[in-house]
Amino acid sequence: MAVTLKDIALRVGKSVTTVSRALHDFDDVSPDTKAEVRSIAEELGYIPNIHAQRLQSKHTDTIGFIMPTFGPRFSDPFFSEFLTGIGNQAAKMGFDLLVSTRPPGTMELQTYEKNVRSPRVDGFIIVRTRQDDQRIKFLSQMKFPFVAFGRMLDHNDYAYVDEDGEYGMGLITSHLTDLGHKRIAYLDAPGHFMFAHYRRQGFLDGLKENGMEINQDLMVTGDMTQRAGYQLATDLLTQESPPTAIVACNDLMALGAISAAQQLGLTVGKDVAITGFDNIPLAEHCHPPLTTVHQPIYQIGEMVCEMLIKQIRAESLEQEQIILQPSLVVRQSTLGPINTL
Amino acid sequence: MAVTLKDIALRVGKSVTTVSRALHDFDDVSPDTKAEVRSIAEELGYIPNIHAQRLQSKHTDTIGFIMPTFGPRFSDPFFSEFLTGIGNQAAKMGFDLLVSTRPPGTMELQTYEKNVRSPRVDGFIIVRTRQDDQRIKFLSQMKFPFVAFGRMLDHNDYAYVDEDGEYGMGLITSHLTDLGHKRIAYLDAPGHFMFAHYRRQGFLDGLKENGMEINQDLMVTGDMTQRAGYQLATDLLTQESPPTAIVACNDLMALGAISAAQQLGLTVGKDVAITGFDNIPLAEHCHPPLTTVHQPIYQIGEMVCEMLIKQIRAESLEQEQIILQPSLVVRQSTLGPINTL
DNA sequence: ATTCTAATCCAAAACGTTTTGGTTTTCAAT
């Protein structure tokens, strides 16, 4: 069926060794032979058998990405953009990308283990770090290469890229207090997500710095979906003394909150200010456009992938740990009346 | 390093052959030996070397999915949901999923070729079929297994799942004409996408059936993003005699159109009706909620994946070609005034 | 003529598995 080194060797009248070395441009093969081998390889349409190569060479030139998915109806713009970043960078550097989808938990960890031991991939990209992150613990302990998007509190001797969520949420808080908001609600994500931890911290610190009290009744938690944002915001806005601003810890929940406010007849930006975090593409073209904090998700995907591949190739990384300063994007969801066109 | 069959064989005092056959439950190994081999394999933490297996067995137990991405800032809820469907089903059936990201074009086709010839995967899932689809032509010609989400016009002797876009768009058109709309605009996707073809056809036929003229000025084309929907709808709604309804061929453009209408001070559902197609999760929780056509994207991902794996395993498919009837989801973007709470 | 060096080349081993084509052993039937 497929063309092998042997076929080429037969045609050229040289050994398999020589053919292999010719194709790899070793210098103990004469220029003439190299040329001939290459032309015949081309002619026969030779493509190396990747499993033979991998069996021999002990590495897979593949990186693994296990997407933590929740429920079947899983849809998060974050992931398609991040995946595109990883995928393009991997291709650029000659690596394959093996993707699995697993809800966080035991099965997820087993998948890591199987892929490490097989060995199916050379390294992993980990996303949305968690408190007491089993994935990171496992891979660290196995000394298996990985790069994470996200820090951890206790255990930080690994390569990562992260955004400074504390700082970003500080920008949001200052922006809102500058506008005079006193009652600010917060749509939190489940506590075990590190990103939620930092963002929440930034919010709380921001309030304190601006001399405001923290009102526990206005701190609520959802599962990061638009649906959750809608639900939580509805509850908040229908209580007797509703907040004048709602800070969501991600854009999706913020979009849900916008719908909820509008459903209640409120004008977002005037009657209530709403902010997000991430700056997903949807944030710009919703109505009103969403004030949020920009995270370069695609670039982070590229960076993380590049760092991982360099680590696999045992090249030194200039920077093992990168924290990006996000920037505030002010749009109409926190400005004056918008129906003035 | 890693535990091999040889290690187990040494421990058990049997040959590598016997160990291999014991682990595969062949019946020419005694029950006692099987038990012993298994317990020692367990004890040593044996995991087969996947490359040796694949080199030997000639199949990869991996399916390929090459995501057609546009630009870096690529974000489409369709893909995260579809990918989750494929990923979960593949895992359930013991297959790996190799994902690449490529903008449609030459590089994309080369990626297919390389993966076929390496051979890196056992089959492909193809998504968003196109007129004169090079991917399908190539794989058909190579007799390489694949299943597509989408039909083609000319060449239809392959396995696919598709939604009946014509029918779905017919539902939309009837719904709008029932509501009395006379000037209906259409936000089309680029003509080479088959799904765009069927949906457009459904729209045009629907108009005709309801005795309406087709106004070419109201047919405009965008790149399926929210941004495009926003732009196109703004243009449409600011012309001297604007449409009373805008039909978008996908939800993302519809969401953009909603923003555009609202930016212009219009109340969507009252001043202008807007519809989408896909029923992405965002459609339910935007404001106003979007009238659209439901496509079970996650399930289609699962189905397509299962069909592909069955095809690879040379099991017979009950149905090689499946066309799903979508259903209309009427929400407030095509109803009366909504700010009435 | 001999030795040395550099330029080419290659047989065989190795990677870890599965499969092929057996062999050996045991025991019942003749």
Added chain:
DNA sequence: ATTGAAAACCAAAACGTTTTGGATTAGAAT
């Protein structure tokens, strides 16, 4: 005692590549 069949086992080949550790040849230097 001999035959046959069934049960249990295994050496070697095969998959296609890379690497190891040389071998061969030609030409230059002695």
